[in-house]
Amino acid sequence: MSNLDRTPVATRCGGGHGPGPVRDLLPGKAVPLGESTVVRRLLPxxxxxxxxAWCFVDQYGPDDIAGEPGMQVPPHPHMGLQTVSWLHAGEVLHRDSLGSLCTVRPRELGLMTSGRAIAHSEESPRTHTPVLHGSQLWIALPDGHRHREPAFEHHTALPxxxxxxxxxxxxxLGTLAGATSPGTVHSPLAGADITVAAGTDVRLPVEEEFEYAxxxxxxxxxxxxxxxxxxxxxYLGTGRRELHxxxxxxxxxxxxxxTPFEEQLVMWWNFIGRSSEEIAxxxxxxxxxTRFGEVHGYAGPRLDAPPLPPTPLRPRGRAR
Structure with missing residues (x-):
């Protein structure tokens, strides 16, 4: 997935401790993604x-894409993060510079670890179902893992x-209520898709030291x-042992x-680093x-990077 904003702001993330239990309803904004998809950007x-460590959250659909191209995101780079593709409806065809070619379907995990450098594209297959609905997320890699070799995982069976x-x-991803995903993580995490039926009234056990949203x-x-x-x-903060x-x-x-991400970092366009010089x-x-490699098979040109802002990018904490 990509941030296609042609004038991306520097997002300074990381550092600081959890605020305890809170209930902050955060606003999102509509952002175009590729040729025909509009997402709701909830984070940052x-x-x-x-x-x-979750640092980027887009949610889209349900969109009627019958007779439409659907998602079309050209090849673009990433570093210093993991991407998560999660669908409720539709399909996303993933290609990357490792040579991966994979169709991710509803309730399957597509997990890409960029590490030091990778490029990928995402698109609805030429023949696709009529509805597209899902979310795309990034996870910041901690300093000890952000220069690792890139990798792609596709998990069809999840606990x-x-x-x-x-x-x-x-x-x-991660662990919830004693169940652990097979997806590789590099910091203490929880990511779960939860469905509730009419009349549900339950308390879900959660980790007191984790912050949640x-x-x-x-x-x-x-x-x-x-x-x-x-x-x-x-946004729910930390300090709960259960969630009603x-x-x-x-x-x-x-x-x-x-766990609250203690490191300070800079997120700009599709890169996460620790300094302005590293991003540049x-x-x-x-x-x-050729650092990021080449994505083969996408029918179109790759994305050019937008211009850098005129002032240096400065790392800062996780909350504004």
Whole structure:
């Protein structure tokens, strides 16, 4: 996935401790992604840059793409992060500079670790189902892992939790309620897709030292007493041992969490680094060298990097 903003701001993330339990409903904004997809960008946003190591959250759909090209994101670079593709409906064809070619389908994990450098593209296959609905997320790699070799994982079987009372959870990444995803992580994380049936009223065990956020995907439910509608992100902070979930209708949301990210970092365009110089070098390398490799098979040109801002990028903490 890519940040296609042609004038991206420098996002300074990392550092600081969890605030304890809070209930902050964070606003999103509509952002075009590729040729025909519009996403709701929930993170980073005013007031919040990260939730654990989760540092970028887009949610899209459900979109009617019958007779349309659907998602079309040309080859672009990444460094210093992991990308997560998660679908409720539709398909995304992933290609990368490692030679990976993979179609990710609903409730399957597409996990790309950029490490020091990788490039990829994402598109709806030429023959695709009529609805596209999902989320795309980034995870910041800690300093000890951000220069590692790039990798791509595709997991079709993920652990599930039956929470009782109408709640079911698929553990996408990390660990929740004793169940652990096979996806590779490099910091303490939780990422789960949670569905609730009408009449659900349960308490889900969570880690007290983790900060959490809930991303509404479909329907309407209450998380920790806050009504949550599709496309909203509720930041919950730290300090809970359980999370109260109730709903009068069928609904679904993603629960994202992790230990507060202590490192300071800079996120600009599709790069995560620790200094302005590192980001500038990555941009130069994408435009003039083969550092990020080549994506084969995408029918179109790759993305050029936007110009850097006129002032140096400065690393800063995880909350605005």
């Amino acid at each position: 946003t005013m007031g919040r840059r990260m939730v654990g 599930e939790i039956a929470g009782g009372g109408g709640l079911r959870a698929t553990v996408v 809930a991303l509404a995907m479909a329907g309407g439910c209450e998380v920790d007493g806050v009504p949550l509608g599709p496309g909203a992100l509720l 979930v109730r709903s009068d209708t069928d609904a679904s949301f993603m629960l994202l969490g992790g 070098q990555a941009r130069e390398d994408w435009m003039t060298t």
